[in-house]
Amino acid sequence: MNDRLCPALLVSAPASGQGKTSVTAALARWHRRQGRVVRVFKTGPDFLDPTVLERASGALVYPLDMWMGGEEDVRARLYAAAGEADLILIEGVMGLFDGSASSADLAMRLGIPVLAVIDGSAMAQTFGAVATGLARYREGLQVYGVTANRVGSDYHAQLLAGSLPSDLTWLGALPRDPAMALPERHLGLVAASEQDDLEHRLDALADAWAAHAQDRLPSPARFVEVVLPPVERLLEGRRIAVARDAAFCFIYAANLDVLRQSGAQIAFFSPLAGDALPPCDAVWLPGGYPELHLAALARNARLRDALHRHVDTGKPLLAECGGMLYSLDALTDRDGVAYPMAGLLQGQAAMQARLSGLGMQSVQLPEGDLRGHAFHYAKAQITPSPLALTINPDGGPTREGVYRRQRMTASFMHLYFPSNATAAMSLFLP
CATH class of the missing domain: 3.40.50.300 (P-loop containing nucleotide triphosphate hydrolases)
Incomplete structure (x- = not known):
């Protein structure tokens, strides 16, 4: 050693x-x-x-x-x-x-x-x-x-x-x-x-x-010396479009490392800037502050249409917390004003004055077990039944639904990809 x-x-x-x-x-x-x-x-x-x-x-x-x-x-x-x-x-x-x-x-x-x-x-x-x-x-x-x-x-x-x-x-x-x-x-x-x-x-x-x-x-x-096993190159040659701007800014550097180590090419884009969806094999909509930029997000019809085509054709999309809020039909701000969102997942949400979800989370998905956390002020009413419910290892009350529509996966849970890199990368495969 x-x-x-x-x-x-x-x-x-x-x-x-x-x-x-x-x-x-x-x-x-x-x-x-x-x-x-x-x-x-x-x-x-x-x-x-x-x-x-x-x-x-x-x-x-x-x-x-x-x-x-x-x-x-x-x-x-x-x-x-x-x-x-x-x-x-x-x-x-x-x-x-x-x-x-x-x-x-x-x-x-x-x-x-x-x-x-x-x-x-x-x-x-x-x-x-x-x-x-x-x-x-x-x-x-x-x-x-x-x-x-x-x-x-x-x-x-x-x-x-x-x-x-x-x-x-x-x-x-x-x-x-x-x-x-x-x-x-x-x-x-x-x-x-x-x-x-x-x-x-x-x-x-x-x-x-x-x-x-x-x-x-x-x-x-x-x-002490510790060498982790290499990440499987499951995404070799695949292009992952990752939303990144002031509305979608909750991204672990370790998660990007896992994507790159798996062979993926990363294409960042900004929904707030009006960017179109880059040519890609999969999409990641991370968490952030969509609630602070609702008008700008609602105006980006080009992106909304592209995301619908992406999901409808069976391509993978991961939407986490703020990304999931953007994926719903509508999101209401703290002043009670509702804005249309992407409409990829049937449901709506509203911002609350108090925390609605907090704590470490684990979840069992068909791709494998993953760990992460939840921390949000939104309350959502989502029509489809969840594919799975998260568990708080500390016994806390927060349990988040994980929703699946074809190869779209959405939840309030922020995933930590290194907790199970193979399972995380499988979310970006058809």
Whole structure:
């Protein structure tokens, strides 16, 4: 075995909304400025944080999830990164100990130290109590250091730093400053492609980090060699049309990798720009924000007609979450205005004020078992009966229908292709 050593940190927090992405982005951009190669990963299913972290680090960001992708998938990605990086950063999900496969579980399993991010905006000495609790809660967890987010002044930062016990290292703070805040909307951060001033915000984060940055790296972590079996070349010579724009932007880089490794040629197109459907053997309509672009989607009659011909002739089409919403007869926005959609699957949906589906999901399809997740604010009424229902492995209430019309497959579930590459690629075969 040819193990590799590389400094690494898992950036976590007591809860969501503490500033994990801001600190991870600041670290990535600052170390990149020092001439280091930084590779960033995101714990769990997430499409939006990675787009920001890719801009901060200058490299693609992949998800790490012991259940969705499996431990071998996680270890193989980290081993590959350790061969080229000077620093590996992993942004955690939710709070440090939240979930049945938590960020703490991942850190301990992989032997990676934790950088704890705590929102200090409404506390002083209690900061030390929270940090101590994170560090002591689970025996064997290694906390490398603590940083504060949204501090009000240098004096405020001094109070927070002074509250830490001697065995916890203060790594500094980011100020409460709208110029470096990362904008959000109902599904999370605004995607990087929609933030015209993102480079300015990333530079502001790195500048703020530079005020207290220590130009040293944590001790190297050890990454064991894992080589995954090659993806079967089931799609050799086949052309897959993939919708990609602000309405269809929830695409795992790992999914595109699997398509390419299977021999597929990928043709991206933009429904929002009025693009026609490229010549193709199969179509993928990924998730995203169709609800924010309903008028433009409703106007693209040329694409709608082409998709009908595609499905009617028995060609494969995969529609995930936002892609499925676009595939329905109509979608109603939060103001109650309904817009005609593609009409590929009989039914309609409406946007809700609250989450309608959330959680990890698995499903048994004729092509094989696949894993992924659901996260949406829409409620759909679909006329055909589902081919299958997803299962939440954590026992949560979300169960999504998977619908099949000839070789069209549609669901609210976002599939993680590496969970079963053969089954995923079979969805694009006649």
